[in-house]
Amino acid sequence: MSSKILIIYTGGTIGMIEDAETGHLTNVDFNHIYDHVPELKRLDIQLDTISFLNPIDSSEINTNHWDQLATMIQENYNSYDGFVVLHGSDTMAYTSSALSFMFDGLRKPIILTGSQLPIGIIRTDGKENLITAIEIAAKKKEDGSPLIQEVAVYFDYQLFRGNRCSKDSAEHFEAFRSPNFPPLASAGVNIKFDTNLFYQSQKNELSIHHNLNRKVALLKLFPGINFELYKSIFDKSKVDGVVIETFGSGNAPSSEEFKVILENYISAGGVVLNITQCNSGKVKQGLYKTSSMFNKVGVISGFDLTTEAAVTKMMVVLEGHNGKEAEKLMQLNLRGELSN
Ligand code: ASP
Numbered sequence: 001m002s003s004k005i006l007i008i009y010t011g012g013t014i015g016m017i018e019d020a021e022t023g024h025l026t027n028v029d030f031n032h033i034y035d036h037v038p039e040l041k042r043l044d045i046q047l048d049t050i051s052f053l054n055p056i057d058s059s060e061i062n063t064n065h066w067d068q069l070a071t072m073i074q075e076n077y078n079s080y081d082g083f084v085v086l087h088g089s090d091t092m093a094y095t096s097s098a099l100s101f102m103f104d105g106l107r108k109p110i111i112l113t114g115s116q117l118p119i120g121i122i123r124t125d126g127k128e129n130l131i132t133a134i135e136i137a138a139k140k141k142e143d144g145s146p147l148i149q150e151v152a153v154y155f156d157y158q159l160f161r162g163n164r165c166s167k168d169s170a171e172h173f174e175a176f177r178s179p180n181f182p183p184l185a186s187a188g189v190n191i192k193f194d195t196n197l198f199y200q201s202q203k204n205e206l207s208i209h210h211n212l213n214r215k216v217a218l219l220k221l222f223p224g225i226n227f228e229l230y231k232s233i234f235d236k237s238k239v240d241g242v243v244i245e246t247f248g249s250g251n252a253p254s255s256e257e258f259k260v261i262l263e264n265y266i267s268a269g270g271v272v273l274n275i276t277q278c279n280s281g282k283v284k285q286g287l288y289k290t291s292s293m294f295n296k297v298g299v300i301s302g303f304d305l306t307t308e309a310a311v312t313k314m315m316v317v318l319e320g321h322n323g324k325e326a327e328k329l330m331q332l333n334l335r336g337e338l339s340n
Contacts, residue, residue, distance in 0.1 A: 003081040003138035004046040007033070008072055010065065010095075011055030012088025014113070014130065017120025023042065025057050025118055030086075036119055037127055037193040045138045048080075057059070058088025058114075063212040063315065064228070066098045071207050073103075073110060077206060082146055083111040089114040089175050089254035091151060092287055098212070100151040100191035100335045105203035109137045109148035112162065113155060116173055125173045129155060132187050139193075147299035150199040150336070152184055161199065162338040163309040166279075179280035180304040180339065199336035212315040213240055217308065220245040220277065226259045234261045236268035240322070241314045243273045244299070245307060247293030250274045250283030259293055266298040271318065271326050275302035275310045300327050303340040313337065 002196040003010050008017050009030045014171045016025040028036055040047060050072060056065070072150040073083050087095055096112045103110070113133040115126030133154040138264065151162035156174045164181040168174075185193045219242060231240055235324060242265070274283050274294055282304035286292045294301075302310050317329045333340065 001045045002046055003140065004045070004048070004079070005082050005084055005134055005137050006076050006080040007047060007049040007084045007134070008069065009020065009049065009051040009055060009085065009086045010058070010061075010088075011191035012058050012086065012114045012183065013050060013118050014086050014115040014126040015055060016118035018118070028119060037130060039127065039131060040104070040134070043134065043138075044130070045118065047133060047134065056088075058091040061091045061095060063214055065141045066095060066212065067104065067210050068093070068103050070210060073253070074206075074208055077108065080108070080246060081140070082111070084130070084133045084137050085110060085112045087112050087114050089116065089155070091163075091307065092309040093166045093176070094312060095306040096151050096153050096165070097306070097337070098315070100163040100337065101316040102159075102209045102212075103151065103199065103206065104209070105201050105206045106151070107149050107193070107201070107206070108146050109164075110151045111137045111159075112150070112151070112153045116175055119245075123279050125156060128157075132157075132191065136185065136191065147193065148184070148193075148198065149201065153227065157187045158183040159187075161197075161336055163312075163335055164306065166306050167306060177279070180282070180306075181336075188216060194247060209316050209319065211319045212312075213318040214315065215240040216314045216318065217242045218245070218311055219243070221247065221252055225253065226260060227255055231261060236265060239270065240318045241271040242272065243302070243310045243314060244275045244276055246283070247286050248275060249291065250285050250294065251288050251300065252294070252296050254290060254293070259297060261296075262297045262299060269323055271314070271322075271330065272299045272311055273302045273305075273314065275305050275307060283318075300331055301340075303328070303338045305338050309337045319335055
């Protein structure tokens with residue numbers, strides 16, 4: 001039996017065509033997707049499409065949109081074999097990370113894709129991205145269950161784990177990278193899957209974390225940083241958790257002021273997670289003197305989490321968990337997002 005896939009259009013470049021009269025880019029009506037991508041008719045896959053009422057540039061994405069997207073998938077979960085989410089590439093890695101943590105017990109693929117050039121432009125990368133993302137979402141195992149059972153991003157011939165990749169280029173078709181985890185699949189003449197890498201939930205029941213905690217902050221360190229300016233972030237009555245992007249393997253300038261800020265915040269119940277600004281590799285707190293202070297004050301290691309995964313994981317974990325329990329969950333590998 002052929003697979004049934006639901007395409008959800010949220011907005012972004014992929015869904016745009018040039019208005020013949022004005023030359024302006026406007027959104028495609030995805031109900032007429034076959035007019036724009038007739039090649040889809042040749043796939044032996046049943047396709048339905050739904051769209052956000054008002055498709056958005058992905059810079060506008062917020063936690064309400066993630067909730068809306070999760071609800072759309074939840075409402076259609078039993079009627080489809082898989083989901084392809086069309087999304088602007090700018091914040092796609094945040095959305096794919098957020099969805100990966102919001103869905104627990106996922107048994108079907110949620111594949112996000114987009115493009116650097118609109119689908120209505122001759123040199124578009126959108127057609128290949130769309131067609132192959134659909135093919136991947138439709139793939140089944142011998143027992144008839146979906147091959148991919150996690151949230152992933154398909155872009156420029158590669159399939160990445162959704163909570164392991166980041167947007168890397170504002171102009172190349174090869175726009176995403178996943179330096180700490182290999183691609184789940186590569187598309188050439190054939191699509192080659194690395195099935196050993198697939199994430200498989202141990203749970204049988206699907207449950208969705210609809211509420212995300214927005215009292216989360218992100219601080220990127222830089223040489224010469226004036227910690228005084230950032231004091232207001234470390235206020236437990238306003239902020240439940242802070243992700244700090246540090247240098248190298250998790251290092252920071254030695255500053256008594258910063259140490260006291262962190263100590264007070266953590267003893268008031270705040271969670272502070274240390275991730276690296278480097279594109280690859282992981283945090284090793286205590287390897288250098290410049291990171292041992294973090295261990296003393298109770299900052300926890302984010303290992304090799306991407307910024308997108310760290311922020312969205314915190315948003316999910318800090319809703320309903322706090323203190324030591326939250327810290328423990330933040331350091332556990334919940335959806336294949338970290339290597340510790
Ligand atoms: N600004 C666009 C967006 O992220 C770019 C794209 O679609 O790739 O929505």
